[in-house]
Amino acid sequence: MITAGLVLAGAAMLIGWVAGLARRTDTQVLLSTVAWTANIAAAVALTIAGALGLAGCRQRVDLDGLAGFGPATLSVDSLAGLFLVTSFAVAIPALAAAASPANRKRPRLPAAVAAALAAVAVIVTTDNFFVLLFGWEALTAAFFLMSGYDRDLPGRAEGSVITVAFGKASGAAVLMGALLLAAHTHTFTFAAGAVNPRSAAGQAAYVLLLLGFGIKVGLVHAHSWMPRGYAAAPGPARAVMAGVAVNVGFYGMWRTLEIMGAPPVWLICVVLVVGGVTAIQGIAHAAVHPDLAALISWSSVENSGMITVGFGAALVGAWAGEPKLTAAGLVAGTAQVMAHALGKTLLFVSASTIEQATATTDLDRLGGIVRRLPWSGTGLVIGSLTLAGLPLTAGFASEWFTLESLMQQFRVSSLAMHLCTAVAGALVALTIGIAGVTFVRVIGLTAFGPKRLGEPRIDRDFAAVDQQWVYRFACGALVLGCLGVAAFAPVQVRLIGHGLTSVVGSEAAGANAQPWVLAPVYAEFAALSPSWLWIVLPLMAVLAAGVAALFAKRNPFRARHVTPWSSASPGVDRGVGYSSFAYANPVRNVLSTVLLTRAELLGTAHESRSRAPAPGRLTYRVEVVDLVERYFSRGLLRSVRVVSRAARGLQSGRLDAYLAYLLIAVLAVIAVVIATS
Template sequence: MIAAGLALTAAAALISWCAGLRRLAGPHVRSAAALAWICAIASAVVFTIVGALAVAGRGQRLWLGDLAGLGSASLTVDALSGLFLIISFGVAVPVMTAAAATANRSRPRLPAAVATALAAVAVVITADNMFVLLFGWETLTVAFYLLSGYDRGLPGRVGGSALTVVFGKISGAAVLLGALLLSGRTHSFAFTAATVDPRSAGGQAAYALLLLGFGIKVGLVPAHIWMPRGYAAAPGPARAIMAGVAVNVGFYGMWRTLDVLGAPPVWLACAVLVVGGVTAVLGIAHAAVNPDLAALISWSSVENAGVITAGFGVALMGAVAGDPKLIAAGLVAGTAQVMAHALGKSTLFVAAATIERAAGTTDLDRLGGVARRLPWAGTGLVVGSLTLAGLPLTAGFASEWFTLEALMQQFRVSSLALQLSAAVTGACVALTVGIAGVTFVRVVALTAFGPVRIGESPMDRLGVRTDRQWPYRLGLAVLVTGCLGAAAFAPLQVRLIGRGLTTIVGDQATGANAEPWVLQPVFAEFSALSPTWLWIVLPAMAMTIGGFARLFAGRNPFRARRVAPWSSASPGVDRGVGYTSFAYANPVRNVLATVLLTTSELTPGAAEPGARAVMSRGLTYRVQVVDVVERYFYRPLAAAVMLLSRLARRLQSGRLDAYMAYMLIAVLAVLAVVIATA
């Protein structure tokens, strides 16, 4: 079945590429693009089935033969890889079903890039040879470059795709160096570390390099800057594939590294914990104030990468302490958050793609009343936002609860460094959860249900038509059901996660199910939660309160009363001017000014392009936030690189005698080193 899945992705790529040939007529182009999407969807279904069989104990293997000088290789699906196949390709099916509704002549070759990404994801997750994994990793980098640069004629696309490929190559280089260090000691490219001590200098370097490479792919600080720009540059349907499907290979790589290498050094576990917490805070801070819907969702991916990594850091902490239950607690939390992120982020990007297509913009101040004008896209926007905010009745609630509870287990380890790192990370994650609620309330209240904004363009007919097409509705309905159903049936989800993690922790993860429909953070009698009962209790309470209100209010309490809006008694403020998305985010800009380096300026005169005017006077209020990592790390680094390049250019004199002198100096230096070390 693995071969069948790869064959279907190849067929999708070939058909989609042929659809872009100029000699094909319009109807044939649309038919070919639709067929390519169907093949890609079929491949995702096949890989989902393969993953389900592996989790059930029926793993599969596709023999690739002997690679010259690199040992034997195969694509193998065990319980862990099967779990990530279910997560990635289970989400890919509804995403591509919804994307197929927009198949048209403008993007006939988009399915080819998507199919390439899917094939790369399958290869990375199932590879049992580091060389094969690197092949899939580099293929995924190429696919990301093609996706983010597909609409290369639009502003910002070239820069976003360039950043994506640069950081993709850096991540590949880090994984390659880590693999070479391991293979130098094991004399094999297979996934084995039986002769490697992870606490030795070489083992520590290999461990750190592998986690660095995988961390760059998921957008951890300081390698996060490619993610908001790369995602925003990709076409609407492709963003969900990149953020909800393909990025999971980075988390799989982290999980597999722990499986292979075991306990890391203490400093590395502390570093992973702190980086996860800092990434979460920085990502949600920028998401909370970003004025663009696509960029907001992209920054939320950075935040979720930090939360997931915090859970993984707890697992590393447990490995250092030799506590299998603590490892299981961290991995259950991290994997549950991976699932919630895949569902919520895919739902948001699928909905945002239709909103952008219909409104012609993703500027939050120009979007309002989406739920009324595009009911299906609006529903996806609301449910996806609530999921990523971690509110009850959604998949994100239980996963974030698991993460916080896992971080509270720091008292079970004896290392003071680990205890302090877990405490700092726990505070960062708790702050992140709070800001996430504010962030997505802005999206739900002002974008989904808010009034139509001034200057909003009329809805495009093609965008409205997309919201009414059955493939789009089917795909979005499955995603919304997944976001809500994962909470209603959370014990079943945790049971699935436990089976997938048997490769690493055995049956320890089963302790997360305390009783039928009750969850706990693996450790018994610490705390408990039942998302399933919340699905029963909260609606029942709402219905009870509504019934009492209807019975004793003396009138219909659900009939809306329309009155003039309160204008806070401020002179010069016309009634009807309410909160905009920009204004709603202003408290966050001020509270987190230390993180965002917020600067503001109020100037008289006509509004400048890109500025936001307040009231009816000639005032312009300009606010700017910056990424501290980009300003204080990458900009000085770029300046240093440019200086070195200018110095190196002087060596290229074009004179043969100078080049011969350089070679002679290099040979003498090598001889000196050899003689000194002999």
């Protein structure tokens, strides 16, 4: 099935490229449809391959020797199968939605998407660093093609350049880490336990690998590419980038722990703190951003931080020799990966249709979307509830697992671990609270909000997508995934336990305390049953409605008409009401340290033709900035420019000068090798 999936993805690339060369519109539409169909078939094949790997049917494709880089295969073990199912199961409905007629004006887009799918499959299934790097660079190229597809639109070129720049930086870090390991193992093949992770070389390799994978998932200080890259990509490509492709970064972290074991204490503390800071940084900007697409993109930064904190808890367990704690952290992180994949794919699929139908993503202009685009609006609501981590959705149990894994800090003896885990736990708890406020803003003001001034007209051609059966299948499948994973959370945890067998053995099975009850691996520490919540909460709602009907002595649902309160309440005839800006203002002020909030009142004076004084206009402006970008990234960029100008002076155009540079480089390499041998 691995070969079938890669062949189908390759066929989609070829057909999509040919579709872009076709001159006739009907030919482009036909070839584009065939390319999207091939992409869907590839995702189905790779999902089946992952399911077979989880079931114990290990598949293997031998690539023979790679010119001295060691033996290489594409194989699906339990961990690879887990990430294949997680990534490509959500890719199927996302690709089905992308195949709608509204997207056929982009004939080459399925080729770029196919390249991303093939690269993800190669990265997850390979057992050789050289092949992994090949897939990593291919994924960077695919991200560049997707984010730069609409390069004629404002901001798209900048977003694609930033995306490829960070992608190349992540590839360089992974390459250097792999080279350090290969210098000791004399092969690029994954070799568990071959290098001491607490030696100088082992620590350097560990740092470089986690840095490379962390850049891909958007951890601070490398989160800047994610909001810009996602916003620059066409709507259908965003779902693939966020819900499918980014998962390879988390897979790389999980595989690094399996290969290298427990890192030193200082690195674990860095992972925990960086994860917590990333989470609060992402949700702070999502909470105040007025643009729907940007809000969803910043939420990806927040989820990356949450998942990394779970991974950090697993590192604590590995260092302390507590396999149950390692299992608790990895179960929490993997459950959050699944919730993010489902919720983020659903949000981007829904937001893509909303953006195309209304020609805007301004939250203050998108009131009542559920009434005008019911399927897209429903997807927006369920996806928001999932990423907010509210009960009856997949995000609830995963965030609970994360908090429970951080509460196990008393099981280790290191004071540094205690402090860093406490900091990460506080940041995660604050993040979860603000996430609820953030997505209530989206649901209350956008999905169910009242009509607003300047409300956009609905484009009938794009609004028709909301009524197509293919799009309804996509939204329906993702909605069922977000809700069904919560209802059958014990089944999900057992699936995760099978996938983590190669890392923690059977310890993850302890996350099921009873058939329908979850526990944080440790028995009798805490318990939760999302499945029973699906039974109890609806029954409580029915009971409350019955009691209200019994004691109301009349129809409790009858509307009572009163004069509206003349405030910012909706319904006031002056056309005012709470906007997304006003709703986010408390968060903007409470987190002013994180957002560097600055407010100012601007006034402009006007003169009439008779030069008599005329009343001026007052403008209230509030700005927030990315703290890391302003005080770190810009300084780094200035340093890079200085180095670039200096390097430009070395380009003399003389062959003898270039040969001298080459000789100096060779001598330097020889000196380093001799000194470290």
